Structures are given as C-alpha cells and as structure tokens.
Amino acid sequence: xxxxxxxxxxxxxxKVTVLKHIDLQVRQGEMLCLLGPSGCGKTTLLRIIAGxxxxxxxxxxxxxxxxxxxxxxxxxxxxxxxxxALFPNLTIAENVAYGLVNRKxxxxxxxxxxxxxxxxxxxxxxxxxxPAQLSGGQQQRVALAxxxxxxxxxxxxxEPLSALDALExxxxxxxxxxxxxxLGVTTIMVTHDQEEALSMADRIVVMNHGVIEQVGTPNxxxxxxxxxxxxxxVGKVNVLPAVALGQxxxxxxxxxxxxxxxxxxxxxxxxxxxxxxxxDRAVGHEREGQPNRVSGEVRKVEFLGSSCLAEMQIDELDGxxxxxxxxxxxxxxxxxxAGARIDLALRSERIRVFPAA
Ligand code: ADP
Ligand code: MG
Numbered sequence: 001x002x003x004x005x006x007x008x009x010x011x012x013x014x015k016v017t018v019l020k021h022i023d024l025q026v027r028q029g030e031m032l033c034l035l036g037p038s039g040c041g042k043t044t045l046l047r048i049i050a051g052x053x054x055x056x057x058x059x060x061x062x063x064x065x066x067x068x069x070x071x072x073x074x075x076x077x078x079x080x081x082x083x084x085a086l087f088p089n090l091t092i093a094e095n096v097a098y099g100l101v102n103r104k105x106x107x108x109x110x111x112x113x114x115x116x117x118x119x120x121x122x123x124x125x126x127x128x129x130x131p132a133q134l135s136g137g138q139q140q141r142v143a144l145a146x147x148x149x150x151x152x153x154x155x156x157x158x159e160p161l162s163a164l165d166a167l168e169x170x171x172x173x174x175x176x177x178x179x180x181x182x183l184g185v186t187t188i189m190v191t192h193d194q195e196e197a198l199s200m201a202d203r204i205v206v207m208n209h210g211v212i213e214q215v216g217t218p219n220x221x222x223x224x225x226x227x228x229x230x231x232x233x234v235g236k237v238n239v240l241p242a243v244a245l246g247q248x249x250x251x252x253x254x255x256x257x258x259x260x261x262x263x264x265x266x267x268x269x270x271x272x273x274x275x276x277x278x279x280d281r282a283v284g285h286e287r288e289g290q291p292n293r294v295s296g297e298v299r300k301v302e303f304l305g306s307s308c309l310a311e312m313q314i315d316e317l318d319g320x321x322x323x324x325x326x327x328x329x330x331x332x333x334x335x336x337x338a339g340a341r342i343d344l345a346l347r348s349e350r351i352r353v354f355p356a357a
Contacts, residue, residue, distance in 0.1 A: 001028040003186040004049070004154065009058030011044055011210075018044050020210045022058070029184045031177065033197040036207035037233065042190040045207075046158050049188065051075050063153060077154040078147030082162050084139035086131040092118070092142050093127035099150045117145040120179065137168035144176065148183070155180070157189040161196065173200055194234045198222065206230050224262070228354045231275045236309075238322045240274040241356065250274060250353070255316035258291040259351040271356035278309060278325035280350035283334060283342065290345035296322075298340045301331070310336055312344075 004026035011019035019041045026032050034042045047053035049060060051072040059068045067075050078099075086095050093114050100110045118124050121141040123134075131139055140160055147155060160176070161169045177200050180187050191197050197204045198218040206213045206221060206229075214226040225231035232239075242252035244266035250257045252274060259274065266272055282290050296312040299321060308331055312322050324344070326336055334342060 002026070003028045003030075003063060004188075005059075005061040006045075006049070007059045007061075009045070009048060009060065010056045011041070011048065011053070012056045018210050019048075019055075022210075022212060024205060024212065024215070026186060026188060027203075029186055030202040031180050031187045031189065031200060033201035033204045034188065034190045034207060035194060035197040035201075035204050035234070036192065036213075038192055040207045041210045042192075042207055043158055046156055046188060046190050049154075050077060050079055050156055076152050077156050078150065078152040079156040080140070080143045080147050080158070080160045082159040084131065084136065084143050084163075086139055086142055086146070088131050090130075091127065092123070092129050092131070092134070095131070095142055096127075096145045096149055098146060103150065113149065114145075117149055118142075120148075121145045122175070135168070136164050137172055140164065140172060141175070144179070148179075148185070153186060155185045155187040157187065159190055159192070161191075162193070169196075176200070198234070204234075206233065208233070225275070225352065228273065228275070231352065231354075236278050236323060238276045238278065238324075240276065240317070240320065240322075242272050242274050244268055244270040244272055244353075253314075253317040253320060255292075255294065255314070257346065257351065258348045259353055260348040261351060262353075264353060266353065266355075273354050273356050275352040275354065276322070276346060276350065278323050280347045281324050282345040282347060283326070283330055287343065287345040291348050292346040292351075293343065294346060295341060295343050298336055298338055298342060300338050301336060308336070312342065 002025050006022055006024040009019055009022040022045060034045060036042055044053060048055045051070055096114045096117050097110050100113060118127055121144055123138060123141055161172055164172065173196060201218055203215060203217055204221050205215050208229050214221060214230045221230060221234050231237050240252045242250040244250055246268040248259050250259060250272060294314050294316055296314040299311040299313050302309045307325055307327050310324050310326055312324050313319060314322055336342065
C-alpha cells in the first residue's frame with residue numbers, strides 16, 4: 001500500500017547540500033506532513049517529488065512507476081502553493097478548468113466537473129468571479145479545487161495556510177483534512193507549524209538540516225520524540241541538565257530523579273539532559289505513590305485560555321525554573337498564583353533522557 005517510495009534522494013545546490021539521502025515511504029490515502037524549521041529542505045523535497053527540481057541522486061517511485069526523471073507533466077499529482085497562484089485574468093471556473101482544458105476534455109464534461117469541484121470546496125456560486133474578488137481563504141479553496149480537477153493520485157501542498165489569518169487558517173485546516181479523507185487522496189503537506197501538523201496529519205516527518213529526524217503519528221512525535229531536536233521543535237519542553245546514577249536514576253541539582261520511561265543505557269557519571277513537558281507533573285491527590293516529589297514557588301502565571309502555564313522555581317533544583325501546565329480548576333483549587341508554594345511530583349514515566357549535547 002505504498003503510494004510513493006523515495007529512496008536515497010540527495011540534493012545539492014552548487015556546493016550546498018540541502019537534502020541528505022532521504023528515504024521515505026508514503027502510504028496510500030494518508031496525509032503526511034513534512035514539518036521542520038525554515039530552510040530545512042521541505043519545499044525542495046516537495047519540488048523534487050513534483051519534478052520541478054531535479055534531485056542530485058536518488059529514486060522516486062509512484063504506485064510502482066519510476067518517475068525519478070520524468071518531467072512534471074508526465075507525473076500524476078496536483079499542487080497548491082502558499083501564494084494562491086491563481087491566474088488573475090481567468091475566472092474562478094476557468095482557473096479550476098485549467099488542467100481539464102489542457103487535457104482536451106469535452107466542454108460539457110469540464111463544466112460538470114468544475115461545478116462539482118466548486119461545490120466540494122464550498123464555493124458553488126463563485127465560478128464567474130475573478131480571483132481578486134475572493135478572500136485569501138477562498139482563493140486557497142479554488143487552488144485546491146484546481147489541484148484536484150484531474151483527480152490526481154497525489155496531492156502536494158506547500159504551506160497552503162501560511163498566508164491566511166488565524167481564523168481562516170484553522171477553518172481551512174479542518175476543511176482540507178475532511179476533503180482529503182473524503183476523497184482518500186494521498187497527500188503530502190509541507191508546514192513549519194507544529195500545531196498544523198499535529199492536528200492534520202496521519203503521520204508527521206520531522207526534518208532538520210536536510211535529514212529526517214523522525215517519522216511517526218502525531219501522538220508518537222509528541223509523546224515519544226526520538227531526538228532532542230524533535231522534543232524541542234514539537235511542543236513545549238523543559239530541559240534539565242543531570243548526571244546519570246545508574247538504574248534509571250539521575251541527579252539534577254539536589255534532586256534525585258527516577259525515570260521509568262525509555263531511558264537508554266547511561267553509565268553512572270554520564271552527563272545527560274532530562275526532557276519534561278509542562279503537563280508531565282502530578283499535583284494534589286495525583287501525587288500519591290509517585291516518586292520525584294518536589295516543592296516550589298510559583299513565579300508567574302500565563303493564561304492560555306482553557307489552561308495556564310506557571311513558571312515554578314523548584315527548591316531542589318537550585319533555582320532552576322520549570323514551566324508547568326495546569327488546568328483552570330487546578331489553578332483555583334491549588335491557589336496557583338505568583339508567590340504561592342506548590343507541592344508536586346515530576347512524572348517518572350514521562351521524563352525522557354538524552355545524552356548531554
Ligand atoms: P524549506 O521549505 O524547508 O524552508 P527549502 O527547501 O526552500 O527549505 O530550502 C532549503 C535550503 O536550500 C535553503 O538553505 C535554501 O536557501 C536552499 N535553496 C533552495 N532553493 C535553492 C536554489 N534554487 N538555489 C540555491 N539554494 C536553494
Ligand atoms: Mg518552504
């Protein structure tokens with residue numbers, strides 16, 4: 001059920017290596033997000049898949065057809081870019097019809113297909129308008145309809161939501177995902193926005209400096225980051241310098257912490273870093289039976305709407321501050337406010353251990 005197999009794709013621009021031997025299998029019908037910071041090579045990889053850029057070496061096979069060196073028109077995909085890239089002098093209907101006209105489909109068939117697509121993206125009455133008369137979000141819906149017109153087996157999206165305002169972006173996230181699932185079209189979406197990737201993807205590919213750091217479900221990526229980079233880039237994280245004591249125990253400041261999650265093999269004395277998400281703490285009765293009990297003082301509280309992020313100065317950590325997340329109920333019940341003292345437990349099964357740099 002592999003829709004696209006990328007093997008050893010390497011890309012150099014002059015002397016600069018931008019992609020280093022990328023291996024990636026895209027499954028039939030999945031929504032795969034390429035996630036990473038600006039400049040890490042996401043767009044380059046997408047453009048190589050599209051045939052808009054030539055790889056330096058490596059192979060791409062789509063549904064068992066080797067497309068590695070085929071020109072874009074010989075490949076089977078639809079693409080949407082960040083900037084709407086509609087033809088400004090064509091109507092919305094003409095924009096959507098573009099690929100079908102190129103393929104010399106009969107007029108009546110084109111008209112029916114365009115009507116169907118505009119309905120699909122929620123713009124059934126906009127066919128006679130011009131791009132400039134539509135909002136950014138509407139133009140992206142048209143771009144999506146245009147990309148889907150020829151029923152490609154692969155949909156490529158390069159930061160399709162980045163140019164939109166926050167509300168439109170969140171609305172379109174849901175719409176693109178629903179449409180993708182309804183059509184079952186294999187989709188690769190590039191984004192630098194971790195929230196977008198976590199909320200939309202079946203699987204996420206985290207990239208950094210031209211290499212893949214991790215491939216996994218949103219849950220995998222968040223709960224079990226494979227590398228410090230992934231832990232840092234996706235979600236918030238506290239990093240504690242520590243020294244291994246052996247058998248899952250570590251010393252951080254004056255605190256001896258027990259880590260029962262994946263801890264690797266760290267010899268006593270080895271310098272490590274402990275990664276802890278803001279929600280990986282227990283308070284109130286949840287602390288019962290938990291190791292890693294600590295006390296601290298609340299330094300400041302940041303409201304996030306349905307929860308809050310409190311900066312805690314942990315006594316045993318010799319002044320190191322941790323950012324910890326609490327629900328609004330806990331906020332009230334525990335009296336979490338600047339200056340308050342709180343007892344908590346750092347969840348041993350949630351702490352991840354990585355070697356120090
Ligand atoms: P991303 O989409 O992840 O932000 P890109 O794939 O656009 O990253 O770019 C990756 C790297 O390749 C960047 O350092 C960029 O400057 C470089 N790059 C991209 N296109 C070209 C090009 N045509 N010529 C030279 N360097 C390029
Ligand atoms: Mg890009």
